[in-house]
Amino acid sequence: MPHIRQYEAHDHDSLYEVCLRTGANGDDATGLYQVPTILGEVYVGPYLEFHPDLSWVIDNDGTASGYVLGAPDTKAFESRCESEWWPQLRERYPLGSFAPDSLDEEVVGDIHVPPRADQRVAAAYPAHLHIDLAPEVQGLRLGGALISVLLDTLTARGVAGVHLGVATANTRALGFYQHLGFAVLSHDESGTTMGKLLPPT
Ligand SMILES: CC(C)(COP(=O)(O)OP(=O)(O)OC[C@H]1O[C@@H](n2cnc3c(N)ncnc32)[C@H](O)[C@@H]1OP(=O)(O)O)[C@@H](O)C(=O)NCCC(=O)NCCS
Numbered sequence: 001m002p003h004i005r006q007y008e009a010h011d012h013d014s015l016y017e018v019c020l021r022t023g024a025n026g027d028d029a030t031g032l033y034q035v036p037t038i039l040g041e042v043y044v045g046p047y048l049e050f051h052p053d054l055s056w057v058i059d060n061d062g063t064a065s066g067y068v069l070g071a072p073d074t075k076a077f078e079s080r081c082e083s084e085w086w087p088q089l090r091e092r093y094p095l096g097s098f099a100p101d102s103l104d105e106e107v108v109g110d111i112h113v114p115p116r117a118d119q120r121v122a123a124a125y126p127a128h129l130h131i132d133l134a135p136e137v138q139g140l141r142l143g144g145a146l147i148s149v150l151l152d153t154l155t156a157r158g159v160a161g162v163h164l165g166v167a168t169a170n171t172r173a174l175g176f177y178q179h180l181g182f183a184v185l186s187h188d189e190s191g192t193t194m195g196k197l198l199p200p201t
Pocket of ligand 1: 022025026027132133134137138140142144145165166167170171172175176179
């Protein structure tokens with residue numbers, strides 16, 4: 001039975017794979033990127049490195065097939081990435097590493113100029129999260145359970161709120177977050193920011 005457990009170091013590569021398998025607005029991005037690990041290096045790696053205590057996985061017969069990853073203080077996380085995560089990736093992937101209009105080069109652009117959370121959003125909803133489940137463990141109420149584990153832990157630590165970014169094209173994820181009580185904070189054609197306040201302890 002697939003079940004939730006805390007992240008362990010041996011899950012690392014499987015989680016990068018989950019990130020790729022859900023990297024096209026929730027659908028499989030395998031084959032779309034020249035470097036299959038590049039999405040994981042940006043959207044998974046720093047969370048496992050800096051906040052393994054806020055990283056849970058879906059263990060499906062011993063293979064990590066999904067994750068929720070949290071950063072409790074987004075601005076502190078961004079600063080830490082700036083000093084301890086992006087420099088090595090900037091060295092590995094200089095600007096122009098890939099064809100100008102390729103998806104890999106789009107990620108390289110984010111490595112060199114990482115998108116920053118809006119100050120007002122980060123003030124009211126200091127934490128942020130990422131969640132991705134491989135298709136074989138979707139629709140089993142495990143995504144909702146992963147969000148609960150993370151939100152309960154953030155609440156217990158006194159965090160006031162949590163936000164996330166989702167591709168506006170990912171209508172399934174938008175419905176999922178809305179169902180779990182997240183509100184739309186901002187919205188345009190490409191991206192939607194959602195947030196949820198957490199109860200005071
Ligand atoms: C989106 C995702 C995290 C949802 O996880 P999941 O395990 O499939 O969803 P769950 O089965 O836990 O659903 C939890 C609840 O949300 C509801 N729900 C799920 N999707 C919904 C939708 N699109 N609209 C309304 N409700 C939805 C479920 O019915 C369930 O409700 P209930 O527990 O009250 O019956 C998962 O499908 C996924 O990882 N998709 C691919 C990657 C992705 O899009 N990640 C998000 C990127 S921002």
